[in-house]
Amino acid sequence: MIFNRAMENGNPERESRLDELFLAYRDACPTPEASTNFMPALWARIEAREVNTNWFGRFAKGLVTAALAASVILGLMVSTKSPARNASSAFFNLSFVDAYSADRASSLDPLDIDRISYLETQ
């Protein structure tokens, strides 16, 4: 396989040097012996992470409960009919003509009967 790679690459010398280097690297990285503290330290880290996980779990549960309570309260508030809401729903249920005439009527001058009768006599 090394030979095949060398032929593909066209530089067998460099290929074999790299293989030798990897072999030397394997020997140059001795497997370190685990210290006597390995297992106690491992369990300490596991327990620390468990505590963190539990804390996060409790926090997430609290958050979900709060969100649920907030949505129930909001739902109740929305479903309760208030006068303002009735007015606004009436506004939204009007047709364009009704809404336009209501708007125009409020901006018109009050009807002056004397002025009308005066104009009719002329």
Added chain:
Amino acid sequence: MLVEFELIQKAQQGDAAAFNSIVSAYRRRIMGTISHVIGRPEDVEDVAQEVFIRLYFSLGQLRTPEVFEPWLYRLTVNASYDYLRKSRRRVESRMADLSEQQVMMADAVAGSRAQTDESEKRRVRDTVNELLGNVSEEDRILLTLKEVEGLSLKELEKIYDVNENALKVRLFRARQRVLKKMKDVTGASSLNAKEKEG
């Protein structure tokens, strides 16, 4: 398998003694792999502990005994990958903090130390680390598992859960990058030698 599946099942049910037995059985092998992958003996124990912590918290997901070893290797690969990424960031930020002059001084000191103090093994480790620094962390781990650990393509296939051809292509490209870096380093060192002679 270095352990019986019943032992794994006991550990899955929360048996601390069974978990300790699994750790004891695989500790040496895992530490050897990590040592080859990260190339820093001083940090091997720390990364190995991280592997076994991940094993502890994900043991419940294991269903079949056949996949235990590839799965443990995958945890090892992931923990080593996280370590390599973090250490690369640390080196980058450390170097970014230094002024250009300080970097030149640090290089000079490191160079002189390499020539005088460091052992042959250290030199080999540094050389390979430098060469592997030219490929991504994923490729570095893959290349180390194949070339240094001596895992077969079939074993790698199980660990990475990808087909053999994809692995071959990835390995070939990674090796080509390392060879190119090797060529550059060799070229530069021979050029320096010629300059010194001149």
